[in-house]
Amino acid sequence: MTDKEAFLTDYEIALRAAINVLRDTIESHRMPSGLPLEPDAAALHERAIERLEALLRSAANDGQR
Numbered sequence: 001m002t003d004k005e006a007f008l009t010d011y012e013i014a015l016r017a018a019i020n021v022l023r024d025t026i027e028s029h030r031m032p033s034g035l036p037l038e039p040d041a042a043a044l045h046e047r048a049i050e051r052l053e054a055l056l057r058s059a060a061n062d063g064q065r
Helices: 003-030 039-063
Strands: none
Touching: 003 039
8 A cells, every 4th residue: 555545545534534423413413512503503514514525535536546
């Protein structure tokens, strides 16, 4: 495994973990601290998921080159 492949793997793992935390928060309607998730915060989480998924796709495409 090259350094670039190892970096992308770690990068992808970090992005997937962040996406999963955001999704869990939206699904449970609770922040990780247990506080309720406000509607505005839920919308922000959804936008963050979209952005992180775009970064993940970009990283996957870069790794294929």
